[in-house]
Amino acid sequence: GQNIDQPTEMTATEGAIVQINCTYQTSGFNGLFWYQQHAGEAPTFLSYNVLDGLEEKGRFSSFLSRSKGYSYLLLKELQMKDSASYLCAVRSLEYGNKLVFGAGTILRVKS
């Protein structure tokens, strides 16, 4: 996506913690979203941040720093079913308030 960067692939072990980073550059920032997408399936909403700080939802947490143009998705107690692509998406006035997605990070969880 436009100026949205995230690692291409990551590998982690079942039961561990993994952090997936996302950096962005835009003016008129208006929210950052994380989606999970299993192969061949639709993206499903995970989290939304518009203010700085950490949002926790079960095993998943998402952090945002607007001044740094930085977010991360934290997955705890990894399970095999967490193997998927994780998409970071940004909404901003620059983009006409539509969602612009990064290329996604493929997470592989190994036993």
Place this chain on the structure above:
Amino acid sequence: NAGVMQNPRHLVRRRGQEARLRCSPMKGHSHVYWYRQLPEEGLKFMVYLQKENIIDESGMPKERFSAEFPKEGPSILRIQQVVRGDSAAYFCASSPSEGTYEQYFGPGTRLTVT
């Protein structure tokens, strides 16, 4: 509470044919978004529609592609004279209003052009 529905789930077309992809938003949702996803790539925005209006089509190719969301019935993404490069997964998402932050995605239509 039915989610976003798309049909067909898989569509095969020969080069030069037309492809019609349908999307029924979630009940109560009046905003529809279409995205295209190529293998190993992220979702690319194509068009944003409300009932009977195209709000933003900045991601739509200028030729051969069109979209509509009529007052009654599903939203339709139409691709005329398809070429091999149109082969992709096309996802539709809906939201109740523009201000609502969450978009709900349908299962996608996988278009293959032979």
